[in-house]
Amino acid sequence: MAYTLDFGTPVNTALLIYILYSVQKIVFPSTSIPKTVPSEFKHGYSWMPKEHPPTVLFKTYTPKTLEPFNGKNGGRILLAINSIVFDVTAGRNFYGPDGMYGNFAGRDASRGMAKQSFDLDMLTAVDQPLDKLQDLRPDEIENMKGWIEHFSNKYVICGKLVENDAA
Ligand code: HEM
Numbered sequence: 001m002a003y004t005l006d007f008g009t010p011v012n013t014a015l016l017i018y019i020l021y022s023v024q025k026i027v028f029p030s031t032s033i034p035k036t037v038p039s040e041f042k043h044g045y046s047w048m049p050k051e052h053p054p055t056v057l058f059k060t061y062t063p064k065t066l067e068p069f070n071g072k073n074g075g076r077i078l079l080a081i082n083s084i085v086f087d088v089t090a091g092r093n094f095y096g097p098d099g100m101y102g103n104f105a106g107r108d109a110s111r112g113m114a115k116q117s118f119d120l121d122m123l124t125a126v127d128q129p130l131d132k133l134q135d136l137r138p139d140e141i142e143n144m145k146g147w148i149e150h151f152s153n154k155y156v157i158c159g160k161l162v163e164n165d166a167a
Pocket of ligand 1: 088094115
């Protein structure tokens with residue numbers, strides 16, 4: 001008797017084809033990059049975002065290179081406290097040009113934070129050496145440290161502030 005391939009009923013044939021199709025999808029998953037960025041996992045896991053998300057680089061700033069980050073052009077806002085540079089862009093309401101603490105944007109805010117004052121004379125001119133804060137009282141230093149803690153819990157540390165001629 002001649003050997004014939006018998007799949008049984010058409011239903012069985014359909015099931016067999018479906019199983020073979022499913023198995024090959026598992027063994028050879030699609031790795032093609034979709035044309036549009038998928039918003040759900042419908043297309044499987046092998047996709048890449050359209051572009052790399054923005055990254056924050058830890059950098060060394062001087063008073064002069066920090067100054068442009070004052071938010072006046074709508075860009076990032078940075079400020080320094082005790083040489084730690086924070087990215088306070090998320091607090092634009094506070095530090096933007098119309099913000100209550102706008103004076104601190106792009107500047108070394110250490111003295112103002114220590115003395116709890118946003119007066120302009122708390123700031124050191126950007127072409128001058130860094131404020132050494134040597135005349136501050138212990139309670140003012142403590143106050144400044146309290147602000148550093150507040151900022152560390154809220155904003156990203158993105159650099160350190162060094163003398164103009166040190167970078
Ligand atoms: C006129 C008196 C003042 C009022 C009514 C006031 C009001 C406020 C308010 C409502 C907040 C927001 C608090 C929050 O949402 O967490 C705040 C935050 C703050 N204040 Fe004042 N403040 C005053 C004086 C000062 C002074 C003199 C300084 C000087 C250092 C200062 C520095 C700050 C800072 C650094 C923040 C934190 C902003 C942030 O989280 O990014 N404030 N203030």
